Amino acid sequence: xxxxxxxxxxxxxxxxxxxxxxxxxxxxxxxxxxxxxxxxxxxxxxxxxxxxxxxxxxxxxxxxxxxxxxxxxxxxxxxxxxxxxxxxxxxxxxxxxxxxxxxxxxxxxxxxxxxxxxxxxxxxxxxxxxxxxxxxxxxxxxxxxxxxxxxxxxxxxxxxxxxxxxxxxxxxxxxxxxxxxxxxxxxxxxxxxxxxxxxxxxxxxxxxxxxxxxxxxxxxxxxxxxxxxxxxxxxxxxxxxxxxxxxxxxxxxxxxxxxxxxxxxxxxxxxxxxxxxxxxxxxxxxxxxxxxxxxxxxxxxxxxxxxxxxxxxxxxxxxxxxxxxxxxxxxxxxxxxxxxxxxxxxxxxxxxxxxxxxxxxxxxxxxxxxxxxxxxxxxxxxxxxxxxxxxxxxxxxxxxxxxxxxxxxxxxxxxxxxxxxxxxxxxxxxxxxxxxxxxxxxxxxxxxxxxxx
Amino acid sequence: xxxxxxxxxxxxxxxxxxxxxxxxxxxxxxxxxxxxxxxxxxxxxxxxxxxxxxxxxxxxxxxxxxxxxxxxxxxxxxxxxxxxxxxxxxxxxxxxxxxxxxxxxxxxxxxxxxxxxxxxxxxxxxxxxxxxxxxxxxxxxxxxxxxxxxxxxxxxxxxxxxxxxxxxxxxxxxxxxxxxxxxxxxxxxxxxxxxxxxxxxxxxxxxxxxxxxxxxxxxxxxxxxxxxxxxxxxxxxxxxxxxxxxxxxxxxxxxxxxxxxxxxxxxxxxxxxxxxxxxxxxxxxxxxxxxxxxxxxxxxxxxxxxxxxxxxxxxxxxxxxxxxxxxxxxxxxxxxxxxxxxxxxxxxxxxxxxxxxxxxxxxxxxxxxxxxxxxxxxxxxxxxxxxxxxxxxxxxxxxxxxxxxxxxxxxxxxxxxxxxxxxxxxxxxxxxxxxxxxxxxxxxxxxxxxxxx
Numbered sequence: 062x063x064x065x066x067x068x069x070x071x072x073x074x075x076x077x078x079x080x081x082x083x084x085x086x087x088x089x090x091x092x093x094x095x096x097x098x099x100x101x102x103x104x105x106x107x108x109x110x111x112x113x114x115x116x117x118x119x120x121x122x123x124x125x126x127x128x129x130x131x132x133x134x135x136x137x138x139x140x141x142x143x144x145x146x147x148x149x150x151x152x153x154x155x156x157x158x159x160x161x162x163x164x165x166x167x168x169x170x171x172x173x174x175x176x177x178x179x180x181x182x183x184x185x186x187x188x189x190x191x192x193x194x195x196x197x198x199x200x201x202x203x204x205x206x207x208x209x210x211x212x213x214x215x216x217x218x219x220x221x222x223x224x225x226x227x228x229x230x231x232x233x234x235x236x237x238x239x240x241x242x243x244x245x246x247x248x249x250x251x252x253x254x255x256x257x258x259x260x261x262x263x264x265x266x267x268x269x270x271x272x273x274x275x276x277x278x279x280x281x282x283x284x285x286x287x288x289x290x291x292x293x294x295x296x297x298x299x300x301x302x303x304x305x306x307x308x309x310x311x312x313x314x315x316x317x318x319x320x321x322x323x324x325x326x327x328x329x330x331x332x333x334x335x336x337x338x339x340x341x342x343x344x345x346x347x348x349x350x351x352x353x354x355x356x357x358x359x360x361x362x363x364x365x366x367x368x369x370x371x372x373x374x375x376x377x378x379x380x381x382x383x384x385x386x387x388x389x390x391x392x393x394x395x396x397x398x399x400x401x402x403x404x405x406x407x408x409x410x411x412x413x414x415x416x417x418x419x420x421x422x423x424x425x426x427x428x429x430x431x432x433x434x435x436x437x438x439x440x441x442x443x444x445x446x447x448x449x450x451x452x453x454x455x456x457x458x459x460x461x462x463x464x465x466x467x468x469x470x471x472x473x474x475x476x477x478x479x480x481x482x483x484x485x486x487x488x489x490x491x492x493x494x495x496x497x498x499x500x501x502x503x504x505x506x507x508x509x510x511x512x513x514x
Numbered sequence: 515x516x517x518x519x520x521x522x523x524x525x526x527x528x529x530x531x532x533x534x535x536x537x538x539x540x541x542x543x544x545x546x547x548x549x550x551x552x553x554x555x556x557x558x559x560x561x562x563x564x565x566x567x568x569x570x571x572x573x574x575x576x577x578x579x580x581x582x583x584x585x586x587x588x589x590x591x592x593x594x595x596x597x598x599x600x601x602x603x604x605x606x607x608x609x610x611x612x613x614x615x616x617x618x619x620x621x622x623x624x625x626x627x628x629x630x631x632x633x634x635x636x637x638x639x640x641x642x643x644x645x646x647x648x649x650x651x652x653x654x655x656x657x658x659x660x661x662x663x664x665x666x667x668x669x670x671x672x673x674x675x676x677x678x679x680x681x682x683x684x685x686x687x688x689x690x691x692x693x694x695x696x697x698x699x700x701x702x703x704x705x706x707x708x709x710x711x712x713x714x715x716x717x718x719x720x721x722x723x724x725x726x727x728x729x730x731x732x733x734x735x736x737x738x739x740x741x742x743x744x745x746x747x748x749x750x751x752x753x754x755x756x757x758x759x760x761x762x763x764x765x766x767x768x769x770x771x772x773x774x775x776x777x778x779x780x781x782x783x784x785x786x787x788x789x790x791x792x793x794x795x796x797x798x799x800x801x802x803x804x805x806x807x808x809x810x811x812x813x814x815x816x817x818x819x820x821x822x823x824x825x826x827x828x829x830x831x832x833x834x835x836x837x838x839x840x841x842x843x844x845x846x847x848x849x850x851x852x853x854x855x856x857x858x859x860x861x862x863x864x865x866x867x868x869x870x871x872x873x874x875x876x877x878x879x880x881x882x883x884x885x886x887x888x889x890x891x892x893x894x895x896x897x898x899x900x901x902x903x904x905x906x907x908x909x910x911x912x913x914x915x916x917x918x919x920x921x922x923x924x925x926x927x928x929x930x931x932x933x934x935x936x937x938x939x940x941x942x943x944x945x946x947x948x949x950x951x952x953x954x955x956x957x958x959x960x961x962x963x964x965x966x967x
Contacts, residue, residue: 373679
């Protein structure tokens with residue numbers, strides 16, 4: 062059954078943390094602290110043993126909180142969850158994030174307990190994300206219990222992350238924040254006893270902040286619903302998905318993680334294809350595709366120009382392009398003539414264009430701009446080994462400027478220590494994705510093309 | 515023909531930089547600067563237009579330098595290379611690194627010029643690495659012309675890198691230095707007009723500082739010789755190789771890079787197999803395998819224990835293990851009993867052992883140590899999401915201690931922003947390789963097992 066995800070999950074006016082704690086490191090403390098630091102609306106604590114925590118009044122039950130509560134976050138032990146959830150229903154709380162674990166993922170007994178929770182909300186207006194999840198990071202709502210000194214929070218951007226696994230999802234967020242890449246929403250949805258991945262996909266379809274939806278999936282709850290919601294979404298927005306538990310050993314691991322029925326790998330791959338979902342095979346590929354879709358326009362075709370100052374990386378990129386069906390046409394007359402005029406004779410002006418080990422920023426400007434301009438190319442990958450003595454760091458500003466001027470994808474491959482990392486972060490903070498190896502850059506371009514097609 | 519690589523390449527007593535320059539950023543300046551900063555022996559400059567550079571006397575030709583010259587580094591333009599090489603032969607210089615490009619990689623005409631160079635050294639005692647290379651980084655010899663402020667230098671360690679491509683090889687070095695991982699020798703050998711990859715493999719076989727040899731290869735010069743030298747080496751030391759130019763487009767790219775005949779991919783894969791060389795498919799895999807071989811012992815078998823605090827990463831690791839034929843046996847009675855006693859009921863004590871989102875350092879200590887101790891396992895991968903509030907950073911010290919105590923491979927998977935990165939670097943500086951994704955960690959373990967088998 063299709064279900065609308067209440068807007069109170071993402072823009073509540075009042076919240077309650079049930080199981081709020083004064084002990085640093087406890088989930089009920091870290092979640093409350095996040096709200097105290099970022100949330101401008103009303104914050105109530107539910108803890109029968111305290112009067113106030115972090116300056117917020119405590120109540121024995123959510124029923125005692127005066128006024129409406131839009132969003133309740135449950136961080137108590139599993140034993141008391143049925144009671145506090147009953148209280149939420151009685152209080153008519155529209156949105157509940159149930160972080161507590163110890164349900165469906167524990168096997169038969171836990172699954173019974175999860176069924177009991179479903180009965181409690183049945184017929185009510187209370188909708189639940191979880192249990193066994195980290196919840197939401199979106200604007201002022203941040204129920205991710207990893208403390209800010211251990212995990213950074215990204216700024217605003219076009220990438221939404223849906224993750225059945227909390228810890229796994231939160232590391233990608235931490236890494237994106239480090240790189241200066243923004244997100245629209247992060248939702249760790251756990252055992253999906255009520256709201257499932259398909260409901261969330263539908264909600265993100267309508268979300269104007271979200272440019273691309275990424276999805277870490279262990280098992281889909283309702284195959285038909287997933288197919289229908291995903292299909293409707295990919296007409297306008299890309300979905301990139303990784304299915305964990307594709308092997309038989311992996312399926313067993315899924316059972317003791319989120320209690321999902323992992324199902325046969327082929328069925329999932331078939332469904333993804335039918336729904337226009339881009340399936341990736343590794344965690345890294347998910348990340349790499351996400352930053353390409355989140356920042357760059359789609360290419361019109363598969364004709365790629367590769368510019369490099371390291372010939373070897375050019376060769377590896379070429380191998381990967383051929384493997385993935387990406388064309389590398391030689392420069393047509395017009396840019397070719399300009400290259401001959403402006404470059405020393407030892408520069409290889411085929412494709413890859415090898416600017417060689419004494420490349421300077423100007424060679425990059427000419428080659429990238431002429432390829433972005435040319436009708437012969439749908440996108441450019443610039444392999445930039447910043448370590449070369451002749452290469453001025455202003456090459457980064459040139460790329461940022463060219464990326465704004467031309468509406469074609471520009472991806473960069475670079476790697477190295479602090480000097481290079483500073484330049485790489487500057488590119489990423491300005492919306493140019495950077496990949497540490499040529500193979501990964503080409504694979505990301507191929508993902509963009511795959512969705513376009 | 516087998517050729518001994520003169521020891522003067524690695525431990526010269528006197529050196530000359532031919533084409534030494536006072537202009538910052540020029541190759542002849544950067545190479546000279548490296549020697550001035552690190553080399554304790556005699557340094558001469560060859561530059562007919564200067565009296566001294568960086569405090570070192572200049573000579574119009576190497577013939578005018580008094581006393582023996584063990585190692586000459588040529589950084590001049592291609593046009594004068596024949597003359598300066600003739601001078602090196604006349605001076606009886608045993609070791610020459612020819613950095614200059616503009617030879618075989620430029621096609622027919624360049625190949626003729628390279629043949630002419632070969633004639634010059636023919637019958638002499640002068641041996642050449644290059645042309646079109648970056649040369650050597652080994653102890654006080656550092657001809658890598660990327661300036662130190664742009665590229666870091668790694669400390670001492672067991673990994674040797676042989677790279678046909680200079681720029682490509684130097685980025686891996688830069689990245690290793692950033693991570694605190696040491697190398698024994700880095701050799702960028704370019705067009706291999708004289709000393710080829712097989713000669714260098716033979717030299718590294720005998721090198722007691724080198725624990726593992728990694729190889730970026732575009733084309734082998736003499737197939738028989740490669741097979742024979744590689745085979746003799748892999749009896750005692752692993753060789754990990756990546757062959758670039760495996761596709762037809764990639765082969766063309768190789769031609770304009772190092773001028774090598776790339777040859778059919780299948781022939782290379784067959785030869786690697788026959789010689790006991792571990793072939794990897796991507797640049798990343800080369801790096802990942804290198805740090806595993808460079809730091810960890812070989813596993814006795816393929817039975818792996820996975821410990822995690824993020825269930826999703828455990829699932830992805832499991833999928834990858836099954837794909838690569840790595841076994842994940844459930845804990846036998848003995849550790850299983852201890853796990854039941856010491857861990858809360860919601861900890862999943864199968865394999866992966868999911869310590870869950872409130873894991874602490876003690877759970878890691880118990881699970882890693884019991885698996886390393888147990889006869890049921892040949893190695894452990896610890897997936898450690900440091901971001902969790904309950905996880906004390908001392909978990910890193912525990913891992914370092916356990917890695918020293920037990921002679922089984924221990925690999926870590928972790929990722930994140932500055933907080934996590936600091937802990938990851940500490941692990942790597944103490945000889946524990948860290949991988950950003952579960953798939954990469956499992957693949958690295960599989961490489962170790964592959965060589966052992």
